[in-house]
Amino acid sequence: MFAALLLAAQAATSPAPACDATGTCSARLTGDELLATAEKLVLAREFDAARPLIAALEQVPGKQMERHFLAGYVAIETGAVKEAITEFRAALAIDPSQTRVRLELARALLMDGDKSAADHHFRLASQDKNLPPEIAATVRSTRGIIRDQRIWNFRFDFGLAPDTNINNATSAEQVDLLVSPNNRVPFALNDDAKPRSGLGLTGSFSGGLRLKQDAKLAWLIDGDGQFTHYEEDDFDDYMLQLAAGPEWKLSAKTAVTAQLVGLQRWFGGKTAQQQIGVKTGLTTFLDQGQRLGFQLDARRTESGFGTSYDGWQYGAYGTYERVVAKTMIASASGFVRRESLRSESLSNSEFGVNLGIGGELPHGINAGLSGGISLARYDAPITLFSDSDRRDTRISARAYLGSRAIRVLGFSPSVTYSYTHIGSNYAFYDSDRHRFRFALARYF
Numbered sequence: 001m002f003a004a005l006l007l008a009a010q011a012a013t014s015p016a017p018a019c020d021a022t023g024t025c026s027a028r029l030t031g032d033e034l035l036a037t038a039e040k041l042v043l044a045r046e047f048d049a050a051r052p053l054i055a056a057l058e059q060v061p062g063k064q065m066e067r068h069f070l071a072g073y074v075a076i077e078t079g080a081v082k083e084a085i086t087e088f089r090a091a092l093a094i095d096p097s098q099t100r101v102r103l104e105l106a107r108a109l110l111m112d113g114d115k116s117a118a119d120h121h122f123r124l125a126s127q128d129k130n131l132p133p134e135i136a137a138t139v140r141s142t143r144g145i146i147r148d149q150r151i152w153n154f155r156f157d158f159g160l161a162p163d164t165n166i167n168n169a170t171s172a173e174q175v176d177l178l179v180s181p182n183n184r185v186p187f188a189l190n191d192d193a194k195p196r197s198g199l200g201l202t203g204s205f206s207g208g209l210r211l212k213q214d215a216k217l218a219w220l221i222d223g224d225g226q227f228t229h230y231e232e233d234d235f236d237d238y239m240l241q242l243a244a245g246p247e248w249k250l251s252a253k254t255a256v257t258a259q260l261v262g263l264q265r266w267f268g269g270k271t272a273q274q275q276i277g278v279k280t281g282l283t284t285f286l287d288q289g290q291r292l293g294f295q296l297d298a299r300r301t302e303s304g305f306g307t308s309y310d311g312w313q314y315g316a317y318g319t320y321e322r323v324v325a326k327t328m329i330a331s332a333s334g335f336v337r338r339e340s341l342r343s344e345s346l347s348n349s350e351f352g353v354n355l356g357i358g359g360e361l362p363h364g365i366n367a368g369l370s371g372g373i374s375l376a377r378y379d380a381p382i383t384l385f386s387d388s389d390r391r392d393t394r395i396s397a398r399a400y401l402g403s404r405a406i407r408v409l410g411f412s413p414s415v416t417y418s419y420t421h422i423g424s425n426y427a428f429y430d431s432d433r434h435r436f437r438f439a440l441a442r443y444f
Contacts (some may be wrong), residue, residue, distance in 0.1 A: 031060035038070055040283045065094040069101050076108050076432045084108045093364035095403055096327040099128040103139070110146070116153050116443070124359070127289040127323035132387045143285070144252045152444075154207035157414075159439030161202040161228055165195040165431065170202045172427040178386055179360060195431075198235065200228040202437060210247070218247045220257060234268045243279065254284040261299065271304035275313070289323030301341075311341035326358030332341070335374075344380035345390070351375060364405030366414075371397040395421040402441075411440035 029037065034053060041050035051074065057067035072087030088105035092098060106121035125131070126139045170193065176184040206228035211219045225240040244261030263275040277299030284292050295317045303309035319333040335351045352374025361367050378390040402414035416437040424430055 004094050017130060024111055028379040031057075031063055034060060035063055035066055045077070047078055052073060065091045065098065065101075069098075069104075072104060072108070076104065076111070078318075081108050081112050082383050085112060089404065090254060092360065094362060096360040097325070099125050099131070099326065103135075110142070115146045115150055119143055122146070123289045124160070124329075125265075126287075127328060139289075140340065148212070150210050150211050151212075152207065154205070154444040155375045155441060156205035157203075157411075157439040157441035158203035159436045159437060161200040161435060162197075163433070163435045166198040166200065166230055166232075167196050168431060168433070169193060169195040169433050170428050171195065171430050173431075175320060175385065175426075175428045177384060180389070190202060192312070195433075196232075196235075196361065198232065200230045202226070202228045202439070204381045205347070216249050218249075220245060220247050222259070231322045235265070236268060238266045240264050253286070254282070257283075259280045267384060271302075273301055273303055273309075275301045277313075288443075289321075289329075290302040290344075291319075291321045293319045293321075294426040308343035308346055309341055311339065311347070314338040314340075324357070325359075327361075328357055331355070331370075345378060345382045348380040348390075349377050350377075350394075354396075356398075358400065360404075364403055366400070366404060368400040369398070371395075382426065385428060390429070393423045393427050395419075395423075408440055414439050414441060 011085065014441070028130040034056060038050050038053040038057065041047075047131060050070070054067055054070045054074065057063050057070075068087045070092035072084045072091065075081070076084035077168050085108045087210045088101055088108060091101045092105065095101075102121050102277075104126045106118045106125065107187070109121065117362065122139050126136065127144070131139070132242065169215050170189070172189065173187045174186050179185050204224070206222075206224035208220060208222040211221075213219065220243070223241065224244045225234070227238045229236050241261065241263040243261040245257060247255050247257045249255050258280045259278065261275075261277055261279050263273060264271070264354040265273040267277060278297060279297040281293065281295040286292065295315075297313075297315040298316070299313045301309070301311060301313050314339045315335060317333065317335045319331060321329055321331045321381075323328045323334035331354075333352075333354045335352055335354075339348050339350075341347045344353075352372055354370060354372035356368065356370030358365070358368025372395070376394065378392075381387050381389050396419065398416065398418045400414065400416045400425075402412055406413055414437075417438070418435045418437070420427060420431075420433045422431045
């Protein structure tokens with residue numbers, strides 16, 4: 001499909017061999033000449049003759065990306081698709097900016113049935129402004145076909161999570177209580193109200209089914225969940241969410257969804273949230289790896305921690321993504337959320353923004369950084385603490401590092417650091433939390 005792009009470079013003419021009296025001929029090649037000769041043989045589809053020259057490139061400094069690429073191209077053209085995937089990944093681990101290698105990796109992944117990974121690499125390649133128009137059009141068409149034919153996806157991970165604040169406790173040493181108007185009395189907090197650190201066993205999964213009914217309509221079933229289990233099970237945190245509903249294709253690039261959604265969350269063995277509602281979304285794919293998404297969400301919520309937490313939650317979200325620097329995806333999102341609960345002092349409105357960037361680095365490394373800030377305003381004061389309405393500023397940051405080059409029984413290792421901070425005009429709600437997550441993940 002993309003072979004014309006990948007091997008379009010002109011192959012150099014190899015030097016004439018020197019022959020002795022017995023008719024034995026030999027030629028001394030520089031690294032550049034060896035590479036040019038191997039390229040010439042591959043272009044002529046003389047793969048058997050090219051293989052020893054490609055293998056010899058292993059001894060040539062500075063030519064390892066080209067060696068892996070040529071080996072991968074020979075492998076895919078001779079039907080060894082998995083070998084080709086390995087070689088193309090090795091080439092990109094050396095230089096992730098190589099669009100032509102990424103296109104061939106996407107082609108190999110598509111041939112191997114890994115449509116989700118293929119679409120990811122086609123998306124990264126599509127932002128290259130130097131792509132010939134016919135190749136760019138083929139990439140767009142292929143991505144549309146992949147999205148239309150997608151049936152299912154699934155990923156899960158598990159690992160360990162050291163945490164400095166497993167009970168989400170305040171960082172304050174004491175709080176002022178309003179015992180009467182204009183009369184505040186400081187109270188020291190006991191140990192039960194202070195942060196506890198712990199090591200959790202953690203895991204998560206997400207997956208979905210897409211059942212196509214006709215050219216315009218499909219049915220979606222999505223699910224995700226996560227858990228963290230501690231030695232002190234009073235702080236165990238489990239969540240499960242399911243959504244189902246139709247997807248309508250408005251065009252080759254734009255789709256609208258409407259789903260019923262249900263969520264169950266347990267904290268310390270008790271129902272913290274039980275939700276049911278609807279969510280709608282619109283996603284459109286723009287040129288050069290850009291994507292826009294919008295979502296509206298409305299849910300009825302109930303809690304086992306008291307009827308004060310019962311009520312409705314509403315949300316509106318918008319996200320913009322684009323490929324940058326050939327190998328990274330940058331995103332910017334904004335949201336507005338509203339909780340209308342039975343208790344006015346717990347009801348609140350929140351709005352915020354998030355920025356992130358992540359993608360591939362040399363040596364087979366995946367990395368990402370993200371951060372966000374939001375402001376929450378509550379409808380009424382908690383008179384135990386103040387006669388003023390509560391106001392929170394919430395800050396979050398996340399750093400991720402993973403390896404594609406390492407596999408443990410098909411799982412990829414990663415480490416994630418996350419930080420959350422809440423600054424409130426009520427000292428009792430000030431908090432800081434640092435968390436690491438060492439995990440092994442597998443994608444299907």
